[in-house]
Amino acid sequence: MKVLVAIKQVAALDEDFEITADGRDVDPDFLVTDLNEWDDYSLEEAVKIKEAAGSDVEVVAVSVGAESVDEALRKCLAKGADRAIRVWDDALAGSDSVAIARVLAAVAKKENPDLLFAGVQSSDQSFASTGIATSAFLRWPHAAVVTKLDYSPGAKSAVIRRELEGGAFQEVEIQCPAVLTIQLGINVPRYASLRSIKQAAAKPIEVLSLADIGVQPGEVGEAGSLSRVRRMYIPEKGRAEMLPGNLAEQSARLAAIIKEFKGVAP
Amino acid sequence: MFDSASITRVLFEDFRPWAVRLFYLFGYSAIAVFLYGVYVQVRKYRRGTKASLEGGLWGRFGWMIESLLSQRTVTRRDRSAGAAHGLIFYGFVLLFLGTATITLEYDILEPLFGIRFWHGEFYLWFSLVLDVAGIALISGLLYMMVRRGWIKPPKLDYARPDRQPTDPDYDRSNYRREDWAFLWTLIVIAVTGFALEAARLVWLQSRPDVWDYRWWSPVGAALAELFQALGLSAAGGGALRTGLWWFHGLLALVFIALIPFTKVKHILTAMASMAARDPLAAQRLPRVPESQTTPGYQYITDFTWRHLLNLDACTKCGRCHEACPARAVGAPLSPRDVILSLREFANHALAYGRLPDKAQLDVHGKSPGQVAMETLWSCRTCMACVEICPVAIEHVPIIVQLRRKLVEEGEMDPLLQKTLQTIHKTGNSFGESKRKRAAWTKALPFPVKDARKEPVDLLWFVGDYASFDPRNQRVTQTFATLLHEAGVDFGILYEAESNAGNDIRRVGEEGLYEALATANVGALSGAKFNSIVTTDPHSYNTIRNEYPDFGGRYAIEHYTTVIQRLLESGALTASRKLGYRVTFHDPCHLGRFNKGYDAPRTILRLLGCELVEMGRCRDNSFCCGAGGGRIWIPDPVGAEKPAQNRIREAAAIGGLQVYVVSCPKDLTMFEDALKTTGNEGKFVVRELIELLREAVDAKAAVPAPVAVA
Numbered sequence: 001m002k003v004l005v006a007i008k009q010v011a012a013l014d015e016d017f018e019i020t021a022d023g024r025d026v027d028p029d030f031l032v033t034d035l036n037e038w039d040d041y042s043l044e045e046a047v048k049i050k051e052a053a054g055s056d057v058e059v060v061a062v063s064v065g066a067e068s069v070d071e072a073l074r075k076c077l078a079k080g081a082d083r084a085i086r087v088w089d090d091a092l093a094g095s096d097s098v099a100i101a102r103v104l105a106a107v108a109k110k111e112n113p114d115l116l117f118a119g120v121q122s123s124d125q126s127f128a129s130t131g132i133a134t135s136a137f138l139r140w141p142h143a144a145v146v147t148k149l150d151y152s153p154g155a156k157s158a159v160i161r162r163e164l165e166g167g168a169f170q171e172v173e174i175q176c177p178a179v180l181t182i183q184l185g186i187n188v189p190r191y192a193s194l195r196s197i198k199q200a201a202a203k204p205i206e207v208l209s210l211a212d213i214g215v216q217p218g219e220v221g222e223a224g225s226l227s228r229v230r231r232m233y234i235p236e237k238g239r240a241e242m243l244p245g246n247l248a249e250q251s252a253r254l255a256a257i258i259k260e261f262k263g264v265a266p
Numbered sequence: 267m268f269d270s271a272s273i274t275r276v277l278f279e280d281f282r283p284w285a286v287r288l289f290y291l292f293g294y295s296a297i298a299v300f301l302y303g304v305y306v307q308v309r310k311y312r313r314g315t316k317a318s319l320e321g322g323l324w325g326r327f328g329w330m331i332e333s334l335l336s337q338r339t340v341t342r343r344d345r346s347a348g349a350a351h352g353l354i355f356y357g358f359v360l361l362f363l364g365t366a367t368i369t370l371e372y373d374i375l376e377p378l379f380g381i382r383f384w385h386g387e388f389y390l391w392f393s394l395v396l397d398v399a400g401i402a403l404i405s406g407l408l409y410m411m412v413r414r415g416w417i418k419p420p421k422l423d424y425a426r427p428d429r430q431p432t433d434p435d436y437d438r439s440n441y442r443r444e445d446w447a448f449l450w451t452l453i454v455i456a457v458t459g460f461a462l463e464a465a466r467l468v469w470l471q472s473r474p475d476v477w478d479y480r481w482w483s484p485v486g487a488a489l490a491e492l493f494q495a496l497g498l499s500a501a502g503g504g505a506l507r508t509g510l511w512w513f514h515g516l517l518a519l520v521f522i523a524l525i526p527f528t529k530v531k532h533i534l535t536a537m538a539s540m541a542a543r544d545p546l547a548a549q550r551l552p553r554v555p556e557s558q559t560t561p562g563y564q565y566i567t568d569f570t571w572r573h574l575l576n577l578d579a580c581t582k583c584g585r586c587h588e589a590c591p592a593r594a595v596g597a598p599l600s601p602r603d604v605i606l607s608l609r610e611f612a613n614h615a616l617a618y619g620r621l622p623d624k625a626q627l628d629v630h631g632k633s634p635g636q637v638a639m640e641t642l643w644s645c646r647t648c649m650a651c652v653e654i655c656p657v658a659i660e661h662v663p664i665i666v667q668l669r670r671k672l673v674e675e676g677e678m679d680p681l682l683q684k685t686l687q688t689i690h691k692t693g694n695s696f697g698e699s700k701r702k703r704a705a706w707t708k709a710l711p712f713p714v715k716d717a718r719k720e721p722v723d724l725l726w727f728v729g730d731y732a733s734f735d736p737r738n739q740r741v742t743q744t745f746a747t748l749l750h751e752a753g754v755d756f757g758i759l760y761e762a763e764s765n766a767g768n769d770i771r772r773v774g775e776e777g778l779y780e781a782l783a784t785a786n787v788g789a790l791s792g793a794k795f796n797s798i799v800t801t802d803p804h805s806y807n808t809i810r811n812e813y814p815d816f817g818g819r820y821a822i823e824h825y826t827t828v829i830q831r832l833l834e835s836g837a838l839t840a841s842r843k844l845g846y847r848v849t850f851h852d853p854c855h856l857g858r859f860n861k862g863y864d865a866p867r868t869i870l871r872l873l874g875c876e877l878v879e880m881g882r883c884r885d886n887s888f889c890c891g892a893g894g895g896r897i898w899i900p901d902p903v904g905a906e907k908p909a910q911n912r913i914r915e916a917a918a919i920g921g922l923q924v925y926v927v928s929c930p931k932d933l934t935m936f937e938d939a940l941k942t943t944g945n946e947g948k949f950v951v952r953e954l955i956e957l958l959r960e961a962v963d964a965k966a967a968v969p970a971p972v973a974v975a
Contacts, residue, residue: 014699014701015698016701193561193775193777194780195554195561196674
């Protein structure tokens with residue numbers, strides 16, 4: 001029995017960040033990378049299934065990205081994943097969530113898991129669509145925002161609980177294999193000590209190219225995406241001014257500001 | 267006068283041969299039981315792991331002998347116990363040496379070589395000295411009985427904070443019984459020894475070569491007078507002598523045989539523990555050996571043999587229990603009880619021929635002999651226990667080793683876990699971007715040199731709190747300004763500096779510590795400087811004592827010695843005598859850890875302050891409670907915090923104006939405690955650097971502390 005966990009290494013913004021010259025992304029100098037917070041929970045859920053079963057459950061972590069993503073995969077290996085796969089090709093640059101989902105679906109076809117976990121969304125791009133798009137490519141049952149999972153390894157179905165607005169929950173029976181996007185709080189993710197992360201370096205990370213999973217370069221990148229980033233910018237902040245002084249002084253200043261906006265001479 | 271050879275005591279006088287053989291049978295049996303007991307203990311220690319021995323063999327033995335002869339470690343903070351123990355120690359040692367001397371002649375030198383020396387002048391002086399030794403022994407024991415029975419100091423009541431009254435190992439009556447049995451047995455042996463001496467004198471009163479010299483054994487002679495006054499005849503004396511001889515002899519032999527099985531073993535384990543002492547015990551923690559698969563201590567067999575030996579050296583004196591700040595505020599931690607629990611565990615698991623199953627060797631948990639998580643997480647790693655322990659037990663290193671296993675399993679407070687992850691990501695505990703580390707320099711009217719780019723004389727390792735915490739940033743800026751005014755050529759590492767890692771290591775996250783230390787050593791290696799100064803005692807400790815293990819050996823000072831030098835050389839002048847009534851809180855990592863007590867006091871004197879010491883000062887300074895990662899762990903609601911306990915101690919000083927600290931965490935903790943104990947407005951908390959600023963510039967903008975009427 002196998003659980004495939006799709007993870008993403010996300011970027012967090014430093015203070016005082018800058019936009020790149022082409023105006024479409026943040027300058028990487030100002031980014032701090034880490035494992036996506038949702039993926040902590042989805043990986044923990046997979047490892048919990050493995051530990052409860054005692055045997056014969058394999059947890060495989062997969063991610064799409066260049067070599068720096070290995071850091072996040074190693075963290076997953078330290079936390080209990082058995083294997084890690086990274087897919088990269090230069091053609092993948094500029095992929096949106098749909099193009100990524102195409103790649104993940106190809107990996108899933110190769111790995112043949114019983115469950116595929118993804119986080120509800122990533123904390124940097126927040127499209128919240130990669131997991132569900134993957135299920136579309138696979139034509140698998142899917143459920144989003146899962147906050148509780150009842151599953152026996154190898155079973156034909158699972159019972160999940162989904163979190164809705166206003167505090168309501170929905171209990172759903174879903175046929176397996178299925179894609180589930182996991183919500184924060186479903187469990188308490190374990191701590192991976194630095195030592196265990198270093199020791200996980202001994203476990204290999206399988207690096208796959210597009211050819212290895214049967215995806216054409218034209219199917220990914222900007223060419224294979226359904227959307228494209230036009231520009232990224234920091235909006236102009238609004239202005240706020242405290243008017244000091246007594247009532248008469250404040251009124252005079254207020255009048256002056258209104259005249260300024262109206263373009264009338266003071 | 268008599269022939270010198272006849273002035274002696276005939277051994278086994280009037281004994282039938284079978285009686286002598288019977289005695290020797292008892293004697294050899296007692297020694298055999300003793301040796302077997304020693305073997306069982308040594309086998310237990312050998313079931314531990316390797317320990318590295320620091321310092322030369324002679325150095326360590328020399329320290330042990332010197333401590334033993336001076337009784338210094340047992341006299342610290344308890345003069346009367348030290349004096350009484352000294353009497354017992356010297357009394358016992360002299361009596362033991364006396365018996366050994368007699369055995370040497372009777373059993374070895376005389377039968378083999380025909381040498382006899384125990385007679386005449388030598389014999390008489392020998393008798394006198396041993397009588398005095400016996401008096402010393404009995405006096406010491408009597409005081410100890412009064413101490414336990416009447417004085418009853420709190421540290422001897424054995425109440426333990428890490429168990430509930432309903433737990434099976436809460437009750438300590440068996441320890442109390444053993445303590446009293448020890449005292450009574452020894453005192454009975456000593457008293458019957460004197461009685462035996464007197465009985466023999468009465469028995470041999472008609473022999474002038476005995477009777478005429480009886481006052482060389484003054485106590486025996488005095489007792490003999492008493493016995494005679496009570497009507498004891500020579501024949502009666504002989505019978506009494508025979509009875510007492512066997513009683514005293516057998517009791518003493520039983521005592522010796524049982525040494526390795528009772529509290530009495532401390533006479534050997536204490537010496538061994540002290541001879542194996544690591545002088546940098548809690549200051550420099552050990553790395554995880556390459557061969558070890560899981561870090562830290564999970565099973566009792568993970569302990570080093572030195573730590574297993576430490577467990578046996580404990581005599582339950584209670585000094586660590588008394589000194590511990592966590593115990594003082596009601597946390598479920600007493601260093602003494604950690605050691606005693608583990609000792610009980612080791613004796614249960616390792617003292618038999620076969621080792622039990624691995625699962626039964628796990629020391630973590632709440633069963634008898636195990637140590638609970640909340641006990642381990644209560645520790646502030648302030649080293650008060652290690653520093654005061656008379657027999658060199660390493661409580662803090664043991665606790666950190668146990669924590670390493672907890673960290674590996676992720677068993678810690680969620681806030682602590684989050685902080686460790688934050689430090690891993692950003693290199694600081696505030697979660698701020700690395701770029702902002704030197705943001706405090708922007709407010710200064712002069713540039714601060716970048717030590718990564720140009721050589722400097724003094725490299726200033728600033729530290730997390732001093733860089734990011736707003737209150738501490740003011741102190742940091744003040745220090746920079748003072749160095750600038752004194753013309754010191756200094757620089758900082760800017761973004762290349764990370765958390766020095768001292769507290770990370772003491773939390774038990776050794777992997778993260780290694781990453782931080784390696785990063786900092788790398789940054790320091792890339793810079794050119796003559797020496798390092800730091801305003802953070804925690805960074806000071808780890809860079810000074812632990813970075814050499816990671817390839818970074820630097821000359822480093824805490825700012826107090828640098829400032830003292832600047833004041834004494836005139837580079838900085840205190841143009842104004844402050845005249846405040848102050849008290850100084852010794853920071854754990856500067857004072858107790860690295861013996862840096864004097865420089866801050868010299869500075870306060872040079873600034874013209876009136877220093878009033880708190881009761882718990884210098885090596886006995888009371889930790890603010892932030893160490894060991896506790897600043898990242900929430901305190902239990904409603905319980906007193908160590909910082910509050912300490913501020914209350916200061917508040918008892920009449921007319922106190924300023925509570926002086928020289929550590930960023932102390933500043934944070936005590937300013938908070940000042941408010942929460944309701945002492946705001948009575949006195950203020952100031953960093954020493956801020957007082958310096960006031961004195962060095964008469965026109966300082968720092969507001970004067972509130973004077974107490």
